[in-house]
Amino acid sequence: MIASLSLDLDNQWSYQKTHGDPGWESFPTYLDLVVPRVLKLLAERDLTITFFVVGQDAVDPRNAESLASLSAAGHEIGNHSFRHEPWFHLYSESEIDGELARTEDVLEAATSRRPVGFRGPGFTLSESTLRVLAKRGYEYDCSTLPTWIGPLARSYYFMTAKLTEEQKRERSLLFGTLSEGFRPLKPYRWDLPERALPEIPVTTMPIFKVPIHVSYVLWLGCYSPFLAKRYFDTALALCRLTRTEPSILLHPLDFLGGDDVKELAFFPAMNLPGEVKAQRAADCLDALRRHFDVVPMRKHAEAVRSRSVPGREPRFPRAHGTVPTAG
Numbered sequence: 001m002i003a004s005l006s007l008d009l010d011n012q013w014s015y016q017k018t019h020g021d022p023g024w025e026s027f028p029t030y031l032d033l034v035v036p037r038v039l040k041l042l043a044e045r046d047l048t049i050t051f052f053v054v055g056q057d058a059v060d061p062r063n064a065e066s067l068a069s070l071s072a073a074g075h076e077i078g079n080h081s082f083r084h085e086p087w088f089h090l091y092s093e094s095e096i097d098g099e100l101a102r103t104e105d106v107l108e109a110a111t112s113r114r115p116v117g118f119r120g121p122g123f124t125l126s127e128s129t130l131r132v133l134a135k136r137g138y139e140y141d142c143s144t145l146p147t148w149i150g151p152l153a154r155s156y157y158f159m160t161a162k163l164t165e166e167q168k169r170e171r172s173l174l175f176g177t178l179s180e181g182f183r184p185l186k187p188y189r190w191d192l193p194e195r196a197l198p199e200i201p202v203t204t205m206p207i208f209k210v211p212i213h214v215s216y217v218l219w220l221g222c223y224s225p226f227l228a229k230r231y232f233d234t235a236l237a238l239c240r241l242t243r244t245e246p247s248i249l250l251h252p253l254d255f256l257g258g259d260d261v262k263e264l265a266f267f268p269a270m271n272l273p274g275e276v277k278a279q280r281a282a283d284c285l286d287a288l289r290r291h292f293d294v295v296p297m298r299k300h301a302e303a304v305r306s307r308s309v310p311g312r313e314p315r316f317p318r319a320h321g322t323v324p325t326a327g
Helices: 012-019 031-044 061-072 093-111 127-135 150-160 165-170 178-182 214-221 225-241 274-291 297-305
Strands: 002-009 050-053 076-079 188-191 196-199 247-250 293-295
Touching (some): 002 274, 031 061, 061 093, 076 093, 076 297, 196 297, 214 247, 274 293
């Protein structure tokens, strides 16, 4: 069985922006710190994965060397939007089209790779987004997170953030609603007027639908490294038992600690040193490699298209809020 591996390359400013911190535009970049760590870990394991890159980082000259090194190492580059705004689902279809087109251009300029896959910021998705992706020739989407705990994660995030009521409305679908838990774990296709579009969900634990991406395993490891390892091993065993091809998600903060970025101390597991987190993340990847053939998202999508998968109508919760002025 195959498993896909991807990393959402969210930079420090995007976390601070979503968190509602003032002055997020002036925060430094940490890509020059995290990218070499990740590339070294992947090279040691002969792994090729997908990096979902934010367009705003691609136009920042401070990130030029880091982003170029991703494609130079043979990794796939995916579209993670230009402004990384979790209220992406509120955009009009024309604004979505413009945002994706702009990101495609800057990613190609920065990495020499034009993206064919998309992941929405904060797992946000809408029918309009899917329609634009289909029109623009994307090969897959992977924005869904089938879990019951989205509202709980959002509540915790709001508790640690300094957000106005309007900002909370904009982020009302951050991490998804309770209904996300009813979405399938296995890949399927969105049946759209333009054409069918494969969806590869971020895998959660089969049956229980609780998150298993590495950030959650690291958080559990703050309480018990042994139980965190058993948790991840159990999830992989259930994937094999249910014939679920896992799509495992990484984040930059899986390789960074509070000793690296003190401004992000509000995130779970940031009390651990960066070296400790990187080693525990590596242990997760080693466990994944023992049981699955690990591939980038594009290869996973190719495998999905080669076989018959269920189709679904693009139905989403009603969005609330207003779209902020583009900046």
